[in-house]
Amino acid sequence: SQQGEEDPQALSIQEGENATMNCSYKTSINNLQWYRQNSGRGLVHLILIRSNEREKHSGRLRVTLDTSKKSSSLLITASRAADTASYFCATVPPSSSNTGKLIFGQGTTLQVKP
Amino acid sequence: EAGVAQSPRYKIIEKRQSVAFWCNPISGHATLYWYQQILGQGPKLLIQFQNNGVVDDSQLPKDRFSAERLKGVDSTLKIQPAKLEDSAVYLCASSSEGIYNEQFFGPGTRLTVL
Numbered sequence: 001s002q003q004g005e006e007d008p009q010a011l012s013i014q015e016g017e018n019a020t021m022n023c024s025y026k027t028s029i030n031n032l033q034w035y036r037q038n039s040g041r042g043l044v045h046l047i048l049i050r051s052n053e054r055e056k057h058s059g060r061l062r063v064t065l066d067t068s069k070k071s072s073s074l075l076i077t078a079s080r081a082a083d084t085a086s087y088f089c090a091t092v093p094p095s096s097s098n099t100g101k102l103i104f105g106q107g108t109t110l111q112v113k114p
Numbered sequence: 115e116a117g118v119a120q121s122p123r124y125k126i127i128e129k130r131q132s133v134a135f136w137c138n139p140i141s142g143h144a145t146l147y148w149y150q151q152i153l154g155q156g157p158k159l160l161i162q163f164q165n166n167g168v169v170d171d172s173q174l175p176k177d178r179f180s181a182e183r184l185k186g187v188d189s190t191l192k193i194q195p196a197k198l199e200d201s202a203v204y205l206c207a208s209s210s211e212g213i214y215n216e217q218f219f220g221p222g223t224r225l226t227v228l
Contacts, residue, residue, distance in 0.1 A: 004156075031214060043157070043205065045216035088156050099169050100145065100209065102217065104156030 004089045004105025012111040019076040021108040023089030024069075030092040032065060033102065034074050038085035046074075046087075079112045086110070116140065118220035120206050126226045132194040135223045139187070139208030145169075146183055147217060148191050149205040157205055163189065164211075193225075201227045 007022045023032070034046040049056045049065045049072070056063045062075040076083055086109050090102040119138040127133050139146050144165050149157035160179065162170040165186040174181070178197070183189040193200055203224050207217040 042221050043219040048214060048216065099162060101159060101162060101170055107156050
């Protein structure tokens with residue numbers, strides 16, 4: 001079953017603008033991860049945030065986590081055409097704390113126009 | 115370092131036929147995953163191996179799907195007989211042990227069942 005739901009389903013912006021994607025999930029988590037998928041490089045891990053963390057940065061990426069609202073957001077600053085891809089959040093529920101099993105959301109499709 | 119290898123990249127078969135997919139994980143990665151990704155959805159875990167033992171196969175349709183990981187390295191996923199709804203991309207991923215480790219994905223096999 002899909003645990004995470006991304007919002008919006010699709011997003012179109014101009015190069016240089018910021019892009020924000022949101023993820024909501026249903027059960028408690030051990031950690032939450034964001035992945036990017038495009039035709040060129042397949043599915044690639046972007047960033048992991050643990051349940052006791054509230055914010056994390058990696059280059060132009062900023063991830064926040066609000067466990068009280070069961071939600072996370074991914075912000076991409078100064079977007080580039082190469083950021084065009086689908087973005088998925090994936091959660092590890094406590095029941096999978098010894099296996100690392102990921103449950104993926106439906107994804108947000110981001111288009112960055114040159 | 116070499117990534118996760120999968121073959122074939124594309125496969126077209128008719129319903130009720132059999133098909134097999136092969137995966138070679140990153141060297142040294144103990145955990146191997148098979149996912150099914152239907153168009154427009156996020157990946158769904160089918161089966162997870164830790165070395166050559168099955169950790170989770172709760173979402174594997176065992177009446178038609180089977181998987182093995184001999185010697186704890188390469189893995190094969192088989193569908194017999196295939197149904198129309200099995201049309202999807204089958205992704206293999208691997209990771210080192212631990213729940214905070216990212217998963218590395220292969221390019222996937224796109225299966226079309228006619």
